[in-house]
Amino acid sequence: SRKLSNITSNFTFMFPAPCKCARSVQESTSTLMAARAFAKAGYSDFAWEALDSLFSTQAPNGFLPRWRYSPPSKYNNSANYSYYVNGTTIPNWPLFGPKLSARYMPANTTLAHRIGMKHSGRISAIPLHATAVLEIFYQSNQTDKDLSALQRNFDRIFMYHYFLHEIVMRGCSENIHNDHGTSAPCYNVIHPWETLLEMSSDLWEFALDDLQHIIAAKGWMVGFNVPMQVKDAFDYPREENVYNSALYLLQCIANATSECQLSHFGVHRHDSECEDFIISRCPFALLDVGYAAALSRSDTDLLEMSKILIEKHGDKQTIDKSKSLTSKTGQLLKWKAQSDRILSQDLWSSNHQTFLSTSLVFQAEENETFASNTTKALVTPVANNFMACWGVNQHDTAKIGAMSFHMLQNEGQFSFDCGSFPLWSMGSCNKYAKDCYWDDNRYRRIVHPVMNYLVSRGMADNNNAGISHYLSQATLNLVCGTPNEDPTNGTTCATNNITFQSAYDGALGLPMGLSDCDSTYTESAAVVYNLIVPDKPFHYSPAPPIRSSWVIFLVTVELVVAFSIGVTCLLFSLNLMRRLKYNTEGDNLVRELNSGDISDIFDTDIAYFSAAESVASDADSGPVADGSSSSLSGDDRHDHSWSGPSPFRAFSRRDENTDC
DSSP: OGGGOOEEEOSSOEEEOSSTTOTTEEEHHHHHHHHHHHHHTTOHHHHHHHHHHHGGGOOTTSOOBSEEEOOSOTTSOGGGOOSBOTTSSOBOGGGGOSSOOGGGSOOTTSHHHHTTOEEOTTOBOOSOHHHHHHHHHHHSOOOHHHHHHHHHHHHHHHHHHHIIIIIISGGGSTTOBOTTSSBOOOOSBSSGGGSSOOTTSHHHHHHTHHHHHHHHHHTOOOSSOOOHHHHTSTTSOSSHHHHHHHHHHHHHHHHHHHHHHSOBTTBOOOHHHHHHHHHHHSOOOEEOHHHHHHHHHHHHHHHHHHHHHHHHTOSGGGHHHHHHHHHHHHHHHHHHHHHHHIIIIITEETTTTEEOOEEEEEEEOGGGOEEEEEEEEOOOOBGGGGGHHHHSOTTOHHHHHHHHHHHHOSSSTTOOOOSSSSOOSBOOGGGGTTTTTSGGGGGGGEEOHHHHHHHHHHHHHTTOHHHHHHHHHHHHHHHHTOOTTSOOOHHHHHHTTOOBOSOEETTTOOBSOOSTTTTBOHHHHHHHHHHHSOOOOSOOOOOOOOOHHHHHHHHHHHHHHHHHHHHHHHHHHHHHHHHHHHHHHHHHHHHHHHHSOHHHHTHHHHHHHHHHHHHHHHHHHOSOOTTOOSSOOHHHHHHOOOOSOOHHHHHHHHHHHOOO
8 A cells, every 4th residue: 555655636636646657637547546545445535535536527517537747836836837747658648638628627617627627638538437436335244425525426426327338429319410410439438548459559650541541631741849758658659651641649638629629500419410520621530449348337336226226215205316316327227238238249350359440541531530430340459349248248258268268378479478467458379479579569468457457357257267367377477477377476476676667578578668657657556466365255235215104203213211220220229239238238147156155145035935925824814813923034034945946947058059
């Protein structure tokens, strides 16, 4: 947990920074991974606060950006407003346009808007949020405060899923048309930075090829000098035009969102029309496997969250909330069916027996606009294809089996057992076997701990425990600096004094990045913690709802019972004290009998008994004669014979049976 200390503060929340050198930035995936680790370590309050900070820039239409930037402070003042965060490859907010569209900004009434918080424009966050929130709740103590946080985040994530399913991906539903009357295209990302793929991947050379020709025809050039720390980074593409294409898309998207904010012939554009407007001006869109898998898994976990909250709102006082949740559950079931179909049908290639992302194919139209009604599969062996295991249906064992086969093969187009440590960013081992150790091909050997973690979890959820354990163990060995054949645990990592890198060389086991940011990566630290520390059982048992009238009745009964117990205890104590007093007197008498002259002690008592007997005899025989006495002298008492039961025997018997 010491390594998860990249925490900084804005005006209202604490949040984990992506690395030591980017204290003014909050990135979505690293925040979710760190928040999960916080909850496992017993700091669920920190986890919920980090999520509150992450959602502070959510737009009214549900959109959620990938990066969020703190308002001006000593770490991010006006002098530091460069296109990249100083000393890192992390983009800074000016790179996403000088003026962001209000459609994708926080509402005017929010604190984030009032304090001038910035974010990454239309570049959306990878939708891992519902999974992270549900698991944070499972790892917490599940108090009322945790339930309230679950409810708060459920509403936020539902809005984000609405934006993705109903606005961005509306073309993935059947019988949906755009404003031109043609079928709306099916895609989920409009920029490479919305995926888990690094820019050096071969996939981008293929996916951005058409766009590069359009940029060349326009004569567009980058308007600033890209810093050397970006060009020297391990994930900078071999072809500079690939990276320039990503920068062109940022500028184009910013201009399109600003233009779409204006009314069209006096009619306010709908959000879905703005999405159509963006891709008609910026001809790039992808149906990405990793993004689709994250959304599918989140749809499932959002359904589970709704079940928990419906059970919570079972009483009459919250019946309206329960009805609202029930109606949302129907919407979630529809979205989940759509996500399952996209993964199992649209992104599965029967010919190659693997999952493949698809790209829209655009044609130029009049007024420098573009349209698309066809797609092409990106037949590229990338590790991102294995992300489908994270979201695929658990009953689809054939597809999971095929992906497992690719992971364990060292020959073939989609083989991935290429070196010492999995999971390489690029596969096809035998094709690059001769030169895989050359510096020109280092980008193929990139291993991201977060990718390994997600794929490992996906394999475990699909009943493939062997590969899941293999990936988890290999990731720990890689990060902790031990050979892949050795078992690694938290103790080994601690004694090796390791650093948490953004990426590693899968052949040599060495760090890929050299900067301070690369060696203090919060995301990797959170992955290691989540791998080493076991999870609590993913289970929630709600208490049965109690009506307020029953609460009053139960409290009244408890008070009556408590009062009765108190009175009973008082009477019992008084009776016990009386008995103790009686028993003490009897015990003193026995001790005196055992230690003294019995006849002297009992003279008075015997005289009493004798006198009583004499009186009784005289009463039976008549009046006493004149001059006679009814009392006995001392000598007479000694000679008098006692015919009744002996009082001494009774005392003696008592003394023998006593416990004291």
